[in-house]
Amino acid sequence: MGKNNKLGLWILTALVVGNMVGSGIFMLPRSLSEAASPAGVMGAWILTGFGVLMTALVFGNLAIRKPELSGGPQIYAKELFKPGSKASTLSGFMSSWGYWIGNLAGNIAIITTFAGYLSTFFPALTNQAELFTIGSFTLKVGNALTFIVCTILLWGTHFIILRGLENAGKLNFLATAAKVLGFFLFILVGLFAFQKANMLPFVAPRVDDAGHTAGLLGQINNAAITTLWAFIGVESAVVFASRAKKQIDVKRATILGLFIAIAIYVGISTLTMGMLSQEALIHSDKPLIDAIQTVLGPIGGKILAAVGLVSLFGSTIGWVMLSSEVPYQAAKQGLFIPAFLKEDKNGIPKFSLIVTNSLGQLFIFSTISNSISAAFDFVIYIATLSYLVPYFISSLFQLKLVITGETYNGSKGRATDGVIAVLSTLYSVWVIIAGTADLKTFTFGMILLASGILFYNQLNKQPVVKPNKNGKVSA
Template sequence: MNQNGKLGFWVLTSLVVGNMVGSGIFMLPRSLSEAASPAGVLGAWLFTGLGVLMLALVFGNLAIRKPHLSGGPQIYAKELFKKGSKASNLSGFMSSWGYWVGTFAGNVAIITTFAGYLSTFFPILTSQAELLKIGTFSLKVGNALTFVVCTILLWGTHFIILRGLDSAGKLNFLATATKVIGFFLFIVVGIFAFSKTNILPFVAPRVDEAGQSFGLFGQINHAAVATLWAFCGVESAMIFASRAKKTIDVKRATIVGVLITLAIYVGISVLVMGMLSQDTLIASEKPLIDAIETVLGPIGGKFLAAVGLISLIGSTIGWVLLAGEIPYQAAKQGLFLKAFEKTNSKGLPIFGLNVSNGLAQLFIFSTISSSISAAFDFVIYIATLSFLVPYFISSVFQLKLVLTGDTYSKMMKDRWIDGIVATLATAYSIWVIIAGTSDLKTFTFGMVLLGSGIVFYKHILAEPKAKQASKIIA
């Protein structure tokens, strides 16, 4: 980062890697083993990795070709329609609203995972002793303490960020470097501890809650939303494009970040399956620690837990930054209330941070009545579905630029390449949306969250009229 507070390549890369390699790497091995056999898990990672790489190329291209449209993939929604039209404003707002909801909800998944790994040092966080009972509701000691820990991490991060983007960015970079080193050490240990018997049968049917059995393709399809959650944050560099030292660094950081993350995810996911039996893995609240303890004992578990805690602190910083930046950039585009444009003396979106973290606090209440893993599973599905629409919109917008020739010279090679990439990214987004909405309960709740934005949209429409009226009176 330079003296003007601009973000350089490595800090942007650390934001991309840090925001992707967060709670997913710690909890998803359990979720995926429950949803798919080892072959299905590996297939889901590779398929999702290819799809996300296409999205990364789309994000990088758009950051270069449309640098004035900064703030995230949701911003492109309004560009699909005639400028200033109702369709343009409504689509831009709804996309921004859904993306924002997904961001602060996703941050909760990271924070709750932090509490889960902290229990390695403080087992009381998993205590099932009854603290109080009100009617049919029973509050456990572990749940109450988890709620307190999550709250402290959320607001502690909030005040760290308010000290300035420079210090927050450096802290995020340090945490990301630590986690990458720690995870590669885990991979080295895992290679020696890998047992083929744990991943057998390599291909086996899985049964859902309704008792329906599904094969390999169905497993990959079922795991698609969960694996995509692990890559949510791939657009992090693009969101901060207006704060980047060089625009080209946004594309480079995004691509490098995806490749580093994919290597970590595939390596660790496969090795954990080879270090723990499938039944043990599915029942685990902290699978990576349970896996390393089978080799190095409690000391190894505590070391990895420490790396995990540092990692999750870094991820929390990155995601809290995103949650404040998204409504700030949307407000600058006229898609959110003008109040979200308010910044402090450090240039940070103070109003957006306050509101985003206040709403995240509401989601943290889910830890009071459910386990860490249950809260994690619930939140990641809601958050991922919220991200899918902006991802799809970005891909379609890239297709629009290719078809119209906007920002392209007469050379057809670039248009053909970008067209193929955008087509693949669009197809992938549609596929995951279909897979993610197959569960009616998740789909309904996600749509309720998305639709709730309509309540606030009328206030955004009223703002220009209020300004116009004030000018007439003046």
């Protein structure tokens, strides 16, 4: 692999932070306040933070113990069955397929949110004037401009990555550093503007759309599902494990990135609750901007919107890199269509990048007829299971290694890893059960996974393309 494709500790950490702290942070305070009272929100952060920490420790440990299984947590699915068996190949392919589609869909959610924040500076993006009408379809000016912006961002990122993964990683690092600084400045302002009265009542019931009242434990459960989305992307360093300069950096980047993201999320969500009344927060469409404007006025909103654009740009680079890496690494394990093995002279998975972004372009077409929020909600629905299942699989695989003793010399660290694996597995099971209780989410998730069956036979029909002596396959 070329020198310009090896990633160091700080670039890996930036990928973790950049991919975790994306579009969700801007709407999370409102969603959490709607689901729970302040006590419930804090309880959810503690529960989810602990559960994801256990999962992150599993990721880091597996990256060290099984460095040959690179490409993301979904790769471990094949290791749960007899090596070389159909069950092993099928589980690996289906898990990789679902995780890949979920990732590229989630990336488009970030891109459409970027267009939403850009409208703060260019109101034309929300212009409802009609351009033309064909039959029952009407194209509005705002939708057309949003489509153009999203398309430019997607393919602009595409060409940035083609110039080298390390260069793209450095650009992601700069964007991540800028947004971390911006969010910590928000936290600093929030400390001075915090009003204790806005946190009261600290414990209060919440009533859902069906009229059901949720107590504190029910609120923690509901809010914990929401906070989980704050941690999606914690596995980013694991996906790029084969491109890391040192394998130990994968574990270090995962843990360091997780703690940085937790500090940002908990600080911002808590302080926003203290800057706006609970009623105002629940009904806010842009909670962070509304909160900062109570202190700094309109100029504060503009500054935060700019931070948002930098944040989302960095996240787009990170997620496009990750989305194209997933099928490429899976193909190297014999778990994906062989054509995805193709690289260019710089070691970039060019074919995978083209296919991934071409499919992403199809999702962007949804912005022509739908609002940005509708497009965002749609892709989040279909991405749910694609993230939850690989987390569960990783925990089970770690548990298998502990039970069989594979990779362990003696009992050193084995008991500790066993406890972590059990806690991570229990957390993953709980999240899957709670997160798929909604029939719509479950149905979309199943359709997403089942769609891979249409392409499974390609693994057997096409001859496996083996890399040359330099480890590359020509594009």
